[in-house]
Amino acid sequence: MFNLINKYTNTFKGLSREVWWLALITLVNRTGAMVIPFLSLYLTEDKSFTVPQVGWVMTSFGLGSFFGAWLGGKLSDKIGYYKVILGSLFATGLAFVLTQYVDTFAGMCVTFFLLIAVADAARPAFFVALSAYSKPENKTRSLTLIRLAINLGFSAGPALGGLIIATIGYYGLFWIDGLTCILAGLLMMQTLNPKKARISDEEKVVENPIAPEKDFPYLLFLVAFSLFGIIFVQYFSAMPLYYRQAYELSERTIGFLLAFNGALIVIIEMPLIAYIEKTTMSNLQHVVTGLVLTAVSFLVLVITPWAGILIIGMIFMSVGEMIGLPMGNAFALERSKKGRQGAYMGLFTMSFSVAHIFGHNSGMQLIDLLGFENTWLIMGGVGAIATFLVLIVIRIIKRQQLNETVSLSKI
Template sequence: MTTTAPPEPSFLRATFGGLPRPFWALWGGTLVNRLGTMVMPFTGVFLTQARGLSLAAAGLVMAVFGAGSLLSQLLAGVLADRIGRRATLAGGMVATAAALLALGYSTTLPAILASMLLLGLVVDAYRPASNALVADLVSPENRPRAFGLLFWAINLGYSIGMTAGGWLAEQDFLLLFWLDAVSCVIFAALVWRAVPETRPRGKPEAGGFGVVLRDRLMVAFTLVVLGNALVYSQTFTTLPMAMTERAGLTTGQFGTAMALNGVLIVIVQPLVSGWLGRRDAARTLATGLAIMGVGFALTAFVTSPTMLAATVAVWTAGEIVTAGIAGTILTALAPAHLRGRYAGLFGFAWSAAGMLAPLLGSVLLETAGQRALWFTVGGIGLASAAGMLALGPAIRRR
């Protein structure tokens, strides 16, 4: 008697099937929220044009925001473990909506500073809770795909939101603040209604991050993440300045080349996420980091929009490879009752890079030139890849 092999799952089923309904509520809320993310990309324009602040005053405001963002991830990580994932995420989104509206209606520098500090504290407070929810809701074998789908939703929503935000900013800045705030409230409502609380039952562990910092493997992984974040953060800090002021590209040429990043992610990432998720996580992440490092190093030779587009394609390929894998490793390292705090330390690395990247990039660009800047950034990417390979055996044992 002959037997037939079961049919191969369709692309749609392989990409989107097998994930629990609460995950899709989280995914849908994330997409809506990113569609409405219109304020932050245009904050500098709002401060200088709509509120008439000097460049120095606008820089001070953004620094205050960065300080709040540093504290945000650590505080939200603790809250996700102490009061619950759902309450932290929904509460953070409602607080973000309030902070956005406060900023939109602020007209004096003290009020703007206070609003931006609050916004920095709450705007990304959802991230540790979201990471913990995915780990709690999704089986280990499906987590790479789930994190990849969230990454895809963020990029899809952000690219559309950026386009709409640029047009709306020309009409009335307050529209941006209201639409962004409404998207935050929708995200909070979706999570509150459709996502159960997943924090492990029992008395939550007291204290802060001491237990996480004693995990040497997690600390080492956080340093790798910091290196990755320092590299990627150049895309919205030093790269625009370097390409327009040193490489001679116009802002239109730069924007067109950078649009390739979003297009490639939206088209390619869903096609490969399932296959990448079945590979060894540490080696996959190391490969992606190395590709990103090479892509940014090649930026040293850019003299035309075509060359910039080619380098964008290279480091975007690395970004696609890493999508979802870092979150998968994070959930493997974290005990269930500490997932919020582990995710908070993970997010802290990204917040720290957001402050360090422009300092590193601008100093190197000014004092040493383009080649030194991009070779250094590429070197950080390759060093992060090497560090990830070195951590691989320990991560597999964990």
């Protein structure tokens, strides 16, 4: 047992102090992010919205995320990641507190657009900060540590959120979400002030960097990653409804089932990433593995009505997430050019925002029209299309690398 624990802790060695602080800030922020997993239930049960209306609120959520990611990427290159993250945390905290007082459908759509736009402006800035605070050889593990913090917070958040709903109601979630965002901002001011923080990555600025909009393999990867996101986000909007309506699970049980995903990631992801980094497979090949596992997580749900299949599906999704998402992030960071890093990571974040725009709403509309099982089959098909696109990107990049090698040999 001691040897196992020692091997686990060794996977964290070599990461900078600033990355650990960034992870702690993320943990504080994500522990309070309890509204989002329960949003579909909140809107249907507390606000009496219909399922299609919930889908449109989720689309507004996605549009806000898309706009915020674009704005955050631009601002990160112009004013720096620190100001973007700090401003986003404080503004998001205030926005969460105010959101609970909105009752109308139109008002909820506008409110969630603005709330998520402000919140997701920080996402590309976090990637830029992570790159600055990490040595090149540690970037994937640093990214995994941040994801671990996110999922540790997400493990505690839904479980605590279910208890809060059961005791004091939904309004408590908005207050806690808002206050933890503000607390995360205060913690950042104390620990990551750019005048005191140490920059680990001193990469040289590339002359005439390629704009991400002109990088075709990267754009095709973003399309595939958006499709990946579309099936992934079902677990945080459509799937809670499935747990409730098809299996009659309580909010508390749903919270613990979602927390199981985060717990698996906290325990397994860092050693898993440390292991797969030693393999000869590329980041994109690992993305393919993650996509296949995530698609399978939907397909197993139609096999049997046995309630235990929900746990099996969650395991498939969790492992697919642990492999696919961090390696996709690593590919984007690797592909980004210094000086345009904010723009690259802004587009990367926007690709997942597209998933919020179309994923939540399409899931809700498909459930309303075709039922849960047909929707899960369709999601499996979307995963297959995304896998095919990533395989095309792998082939294009290999061809580009071969052409570059031939060109260098002629010099």
